[in-house]
Amino acid sequence: MKRSWIISLLATLLILGGGIAGVFYVMDTVQKDVTVSAVLNEPPAEDDEEGEVPKETQEIIFESQKLVVQLELEDGSVGSGFLYNDQGDIITNAHVVANTEKVNVITSDGKKMPGDVIGVSRDIDVAVVRVPGLKGKEPLPIRKEDSAELLDEVLALGSPLGLQNTVTRGEISGLERTLDIEPFHYKNLYQISAPISPGNSGGPLLDRETGEVIGINSAKMDDESIGFSIPIADVLPMVRRWSESPMRSLPEFPELTGEVYSPVTGTDAEQASYMVQYFYDSINQGDFVTAYSLLSASWQEDISFEDFRSGYNNTLSVKVDNLVADPQGDHVEVTAFLTAEETVDGEVQMKKYKVVYPVKKENQSVKIWSGSGEELSAEQEEAS
Incomplete structure (x- = not known):
């Protein structure tokens, strides 16, 4: 069945996910003059207490983007996801893959692979897609505890407007936010200032210093630069159950079968x-x-x-x-x-x-x- 946008979201909220403003990983030698990058200049990293040099922002982005994918459905709608284990399993939003069992997964280097939806929640906006072609690949590092604090610097990765492999930077501007957008209930959300756009639902929210996934970018306030991300630690037990024992039948979302959403993919x-x-x-x-x-x-x-x-x-x-x-x-x-x-x-x-x-x-x-x-x-x- 074709996926559709939730029409009621047009009033105050859009289920979207972390997008970016045309910025991505470049080396220091390139950065100052490349017109598509504007926010990634960082001071040299200092040694930490154990003598290890933390990864700089550019390196974190470059390595992470290889494990962030674009999900494409038959109706032309798109979303984002990221590799979270070595079985080829991708975490995304439930509304991205609602009412479908098969999706196309496009990697950062343009390869297209088939994926099967193996788990979807009716209540929490989270789903898992298994991609056999990604089995054995090292996943993104995941923060297993909800330890984010106000003003922590974050990176939101995904495919805004269908333009793959882009990133925005911001801060956690609020904690423990709650939203109800039928049929999903969102609780304990991170409120983020990183700009997000359509097509990035399901993309990862990273800690800028460590590169760990701390959230799943899932919603934004309509016409505002306020986004919301589901803490990854809150849903890890559920997604692990799906990975160990895929759902035999997927729930249906009749409330998401209205007007079909056709995203802008860029000229x-x-x-x-x-x-x-x-x-x-x-x-x-x-x-x-x-x-x-x-x-x-x-x-x-x-x-x-x-x-x-x-x-x-x-x-x-x-x-x-x-x-x-x-x-x-x-x-x-x-x-x-x-x-x-x-x-x-x-x-x-x-x-x-x-x-x-x-x-x-x-x-x-x-x-x-x-x-x-x-x-x-x-x-x-x-x-x-």
């Missing part, structure tokens, strides 16, 4: 620009496996992973100065203006490049089809 140009930016963020993080996975199958046929990886042996960092997206019929042509820090004959040099990437869908996933570029002279730099 083709926005998605194409995001994909190219994601490519260079992966390069700068040294994650060449993810960067390579963003290339089309035909491009991968022309270049092996080993050759792709070796092509960056002399590249220390790449800063994206500007991205220009131009729709061209069946694809979007993305022109990237780059500043690369490279080693040449043992010396570090800064070089400017202009690279053009056709970006289009391949098996329903956005891919970088090919690429061509040139090094810019001083005159060309001024002209660009």
Whole structure:
């Protein structure tokens, strides 16, 4: 059955989940000038009492986003979820997968996998989806005790408006909030200031310092930047029961079968620009496996992973100065203006490049089809 939005939510509340404002993981060398990032500059981490260096915000985001997925239903609606165990089980909101047994799960590198709903609550807005293709993968760290406090800094991850792998930052601005939105009862909620948007229901709320999941982003106040997250510790016993013994039959939600919700997924140009930016963020993080996975199958046929990886042996960092997206019929042509820090004959040099990437869908996933570029002279730099 097709999932629908709760029409009554339009009055005061929208069941949504943690979204973000177009910000994601970038290295310090990229961060100052990348137009899509604005809030992740952090001071150098200091040693803790045991001599270990805490992860910086960028590293936490980069590692966590690999384990946050987009859920896609047959009716076109989307939500978010995250891997919480090594059995391939994804935690999400019940309203995301209400009235369905099968969903498509899209990973951060664009892979689409089938998932089965193995547990849904009629009262608490929580569900679990089992994805065989993710079995054996190390999950996100989960905080098992509800120890969050007011003004704790948090990160909300998910797919706002269908734009996958984005993050917003905020604080816990309230504790023990209670809401009743038929058919769900929400209690002991975290109130958060991190902006959230449609399509991010079920995304994780992370402690900014540790990267642990502390909540499931589930609702927001209509037209307000006030969001609500279910403490993960409150629902862990329930989701573990579903993982150990999946439900034989799923409850129905007749109250959620009204008007179908069709989310905005972003324009083709926005998605194409995001994909190219994601490519260079992966390069700068040294994650060449993810960067390579963003290339089309035909491009991968022309270049092996080993050759792709070796092509960056002399590249220390790449800063994206500007991205220009131009729709061209069946694809979007993305022109990237780059500043690369490279080693040449043992010396570090800064070089400017202009690279053009056709970006289009391949098996329903956005891919970088090919690429061509040139090094810019001083005159060309001024002209660009």
